[in-house]
Amino acid sequence: MLYVSLFFVLVLLWFAWPVAREPGSSARWFQFLLCGGVTSFLSCSLLIPAVFALLVIALGVWPLVRARVRTFAPLAAVAIAIPYGCVSRDAAKDLAEHQRLQREYPFESLSARAPEPRTAFRAPPTGHAAIQFDSFESALDRNPDALARSVYLRQLHDSNVDTFVNNPGFGVFRMVPSRVTGERLKGRSERGESPAQPGSPVPWDASEPLVPAPDADRGALRKLHGDGLLDFVNPDGWGYIKDRDRVAGFLSHRFSKVPEAEVWQVQRIELIGLLKHPGPVVYLSEKLPAMSELQNAPTRKLDSFEARALEPIRAGDDLFATRRGEIARFVGAIRSTKQCVECHGGTRGDLLGAFSYTLRAR
Ligand code: HEC
Structure with missing residues (x-):
């Protein structure tokens, strides 16, 4: 999903650049806004709408700072970095929790015990x-x-860092809380x-x-x-x-x-x-x-x-x-x-x- 979201960002930039070159052109604005609507809808995430909204603001500010900043690139970079930064921070937190739970509920061998x-x-x-x-x-x-409980524990052990970064949790469906939580595992066994x-x-x-x-x-x-x-x-x-x-x-x-x-x-x-x-x-x-x-x-x-x-x-x-x-x-x-x-x-x-x-x- 990380790769899909990066693809959408490239598409957004593709349409934002012509607006940056000619901020007065309503046709270029129209194309950019249309593209923003479509990608936001298709991505089913908050990440792409956030990048889109920040790009709109950046393009609004751009004519004011154009004399001093030579290209639109730094503004675009900020518009992309902010949402990705937030999402990465959340993903890193989820991943740390996931790894903590894996240590709390490790695989053990029962053949000697039973x-x-x-x-x-x-x-x-x-x-x-x-x-x-x-x-x-x-x-x-x-x-x-x-x-x-056994399905949660299976998810906990059968996913690794790569699937974690690329699962819908990264950006797309960010609003869905991570499914395996300590509460869920404990609550069912007390x-x-x-x-x-x-x-x-x-x-x-x-x-x-x-x-x-x-x-x-x-x-x-x-x-x-x-x-x-x-x-x-x-x-x-x-x-x-x-x-x-x-x-x-x-x-x-x-x-x-x-x-x-x-x-x-x-x-x-x-x-x-x-x-x-x-x-x-x-x-x-x-x-x-x-x-x-x-x-x-x-x-x-x-x-x-x-x-x-x-x-x-x-x-x-x-x-x-x-x-x-x-x-x-x-x-x-x-x-x-x-x-x-x-x-x-x-x-x-x-x-x-x-x-x-x-x-x-x-
Ligand atoms: C997830 C693994 C697991 C499953 C499933 C399981 N057991 Fe056990 N059972 C154990 C372990 C391990 C022990 C040894 C005691 C311990 O380490 O807690 C044990 C011990 C026992 C003992 C005591 C044996 C003794 O003499 O010490 C009995 C009786 C028993 N289990 C019956 C059952 C029955 C009946 C089922 C199915 C309805 C079952 N168990 C399902 C893991 C399991």
């Missing part, structure tokens, strides 16, 4: 779990905010800290038999798990994923609120990790799972309920639930959808982990 799913946990969902899995996957795609675990661990007698929860309960638990998982993985925070080794603006998964269900009150949600340790472990934390805090958190072995619950999940089910009076416990599978695979590697359907819930009836 180990590939283990083939031992390659357990694609079956039956009802598969339907649930498909609908969770499409819910992830219906997220305009996440899309907007959310609360991970809340504390709402209740303390519930005594659980391992010797009592485990009765699977009735189907009515399973429906409510499925919804609770789906809502909670969506909040935890937070697609808004994924950023721009070029590939596993180049991700910009990623925000670690964490809960922002305690998931709610009509009949159940969440007491605890713990993450069963399947990726980082040789066998399944439960991360210990007094907060709802937040990956930034669980990296170095202590772990415990699965208890007998969790170990039992993992069996049907490894066979393709999405949850295993049991109820004893007021208390329900269930484990919900966390499987890799096509979107998760972009960062986590492996195959769609792989188990990435599970949440172990303890709930109390309201």
Whole structure:
């Protein structure tokens, strides 16, 4: 666009010069004014009208100073330099901000942080779990905010100085603010800290038999798990994923609120990790799972309920639930959808982990 605007300036000068030579000629003025109108219109910018207006003033002043200044060139140079100076200053400011944001949201490699799913946990969902899995996957795609943030981050990284100078921002459409701003990137990612675990661990007698929860309960638990998982993985925070080794603006998964269900009150949600340790472990934390805090958190072995619950999940089910009076416990599978695979590697359907819930009836 810089080159296009320079072309228009040359055209303006081409018509201004005859006026400078014969300021009294109304025909030459007419041609110049017509050319100024047309170029201003075609350029769609404020730059060319500004150059044109200053040239009109310069040509108006020219007869008065003609005796002392030998050519019209210095006046024309001033008329061009002022608008270009302003625009360059603005462009330099935008460019500096752009480069600052590139440093604030650099590409980072996530392949070391998120180990590939283990083939031992390659357990694609079956039956009802598969339907649930498909609908969770499409819910992830219906997220305009996440899309907007990743588009901004892509623009931030895929443009360089040359495209920046030559994009419509330089002079043409100058009034349109630069599209990628710190506010826009931050505004879409702000959310609360991970809340504390709402209740303390519930005594659980391992010797009592485990009765699977009735189907009515399973429906409510499925919804609770789906809502909670969506909040935890937070697609808004994924950023721009070029590939596993180049991700910009990623925000670690964490809960922002305690998931709610009509009949159940969440007491605890713990993450069963399947990726980082040789066998399944439960991360210990007094907060709802937040990956930034669980990296170095202590772990415990699965208890007998969790170990039992993992069996049907490894066979393709999405949850295993049991109820004893007021208390329900269930484990919900966390499987890799096509979107998760972009960062986590492996195959769609792989188990990435599970949440172990303890709930109390309201
Ligand atoms: C933009 C990259 C990215 C995407 C997309 C992504 N994750 Fe993650 N995930 C990570 C990283 C990185 C970690 C490791 C923890 C960390 O460094 O924050 C992780 C960790 C996890 C963990 C914990 C693993 C453990 O045991 O420590 C689970 C579970 C998980 N992700 C599930 C998902 C699911 C489910 C999806 C898709 C719905 C998903 N992730 C999409 C990057 C991503």
